[in-house]
Amino acid sequence: MKKYIVPSIRLTLVLIVLLCVIYPVFIAFAAKFSTGKGDGEAIIVNGKTVGYALVGQNFSKPQYFWGRPSAVGYNANGSGGSNKAPTNPDYLKDVEKRIDTLLKYHPYLKRSEIPADMVTASGSGLDPDISPEAAKIQVKRVALYRKLDEQKVADLVNEHVEAPLFGFMGPAKVNVLKLNVALDELQKH
């Protein structure tokens, strides 16, 4: 084995330069030409960063559209899901509580109209999206708390529905942060 020790050390050093310096620095440089310049795409309102387009944040006030439940409380310092098993009794109680909260704020809803994504925690705890159905059930509440025309809010939601990739791959979705930014904008006018 002795014979291979020196070549191993030299090859390792050579590869460290290639794989850990040249490769990542090249990518970082190329990414300067992307939308977020490689730092992530920030959403800026009135000159201040209010969030990142891809990262979900906590919305619990009734005048905003809510995102999905999060196991990490939308703390983007870390990330993670609940890791609760589908049969875990404590978990099922949590889901029941979420349903109750939703029904309290949306008394006009039937249980069968509640989309599953609104009562289950996402994998990352930072899911930026909800389903179009989940946005639609919140329209009436948001319009009420903001004293806005319900139809106008509904139109805004429809504008923010992102279609599946190429129209036939994956689910349709609504980015909650972008929708809420547009909502504040709508109220100003």
Next chain:
Amino acid sequence: MNTELTGIIVTFAITLIIAILLGKYMAKMYAGEKVWTDFLKPFEKFLFKLSGINPNEQMNWKQFLKAMLTINILWVIYGFFVLIYQDKLPLNPDGNPGMSADLSFNTIISFLANCNLQDYSGETGVTYFTQHFILMFLQFTSAATGMACAIAVFKAFRDKTTNSLGNFWEYFLKSITRILLPISIVIALILAFNGTPSSYAGKDKFISMQGDTVTLSRGPAAQMIAIKHIGTNGGGWFGANSAHPLENPNYLTNVVEIVSQFIIPVGMIIALGYFVRRKKLGWVIFGVMLIGTLSLMLPSIISEVGGNPEIAKMGITQATGSMEGKELRFGPAATAYWSTLTTVTSTGSVNGMLDSMMPLTGAWELLAMMINGFFGGDGVGFLNYFIYLMIAVFISGLMVGRTPEFMGHKVEAREVKIAAIITLLSPLLIKGGTALACYIVYAHPNADWAVKPSAWLGNPSYHGFTEMLYQFTTSNANNGSNLGGLSGNNIFWNVSTGIVIFLGRFLPIVGPVAIAGLLAQKKFIPESAGTLRTDTLTFGVMTFAVIVILNALSYFPALALGPLAEYFSMLKH
């Protein structure tokens, strides 16, 4: 048909097309025939010169393994100490601490072995320096090690009788310069232009719309996420792996990531047929693996799309399926699809939390890792399958009363003994480890460790057992996905899974290379009417049966205690 299903069907079709093209390219490239990437030759020559290596020196199987093991041991020593002292090194904008010795041991073995089980969390447990200089470095080199060893086995059967398995350094370096690095560059650029951070900027702080102060972890992630998939490594930049919206921003990147983790394992099998000049053999093996993969994948998709019956009882309509632990932009179908491919290969990255999946999905994931030979990891997938082939050759030889032969070489006691030991190793490590963990939880629940055994499990009852079984299965298979409810960062889990990962990596590499080396030295017997042919449909079915029977005998009781019991208890209410 709904868009979630068409999404995965199209993804699968893209995967197969790319894999077949890549496989043909790999066969030519490794064989030294003319390929379009030959413009890199002078560059490779230069790297070899810097390293003082002669890539034309032919190695026998012992020399080949010695070279492979020497450089791997060197990486362990390098990584172990750097991880412990990472807090004192540069590129640590978030001020993360050094690792404890047991965590460093587990992490370095895990990345060396292409496993990427992570007992730390990417945002807080490592620095930009160690993410790149240790973890990402090993993601390249561990994949290339596996590929080089698979090619050595191919080489043994390309020539009629030979002592030479080729040159380890040549296969190893070419795997990086001709396959892993170029594809990584393409994937990293796609990710970066879809929103994955790739700069060296540290955390950002901002006030959210509701007025909360939020800290967002970032970093040069796109570079690592690319190789983590193409190298079937799976260890992600962020704790939530590819479920994290920065690690996997949209459905397009999801397609790119899931396609890239499957093309080398599939391509390797295609390459086999072309490389050893027995295309039919390659296609038969491909067929067996494809059927194996589909029979694990379809039930998983069905069970996830069906939703959680316990939530259905509350009156909630789960239009697209079970959503706990899943990201909306992927949906249950693509998440179930991913969970199968990530467990049949040794990738182990996730785009949704496996712990929250339906019991039967969990059973299929476990089974995929227990078998560990349907395409499998880069290079090592074929090596595992090769052991099944030896067992199948031996058993069918006995059944028809002929001397077992493979590719014109007699398979004798020594080779079969090695194959049998490797086969028995997996159940011993998985079930032995799980039994030990169960004993500690039961007998020493309050042992004075960083996490008391009574607090290890994230879920009660059968599912808690599944969490422990899963941890040892993923370690032995060098997969690296885990059920996140289990608290893995304490001395018991760090050390025990570290040992299992090491044995589960190197014995199944050394065994097949040794067998191939021994067989290749034997006299070549031309095919005759008396030969048991291994490139026929019959032999494909035979191998499939051997795989099913071996694994059913080894693991059915363990699966019955965990996911199956959970499934039936769900039906009961």
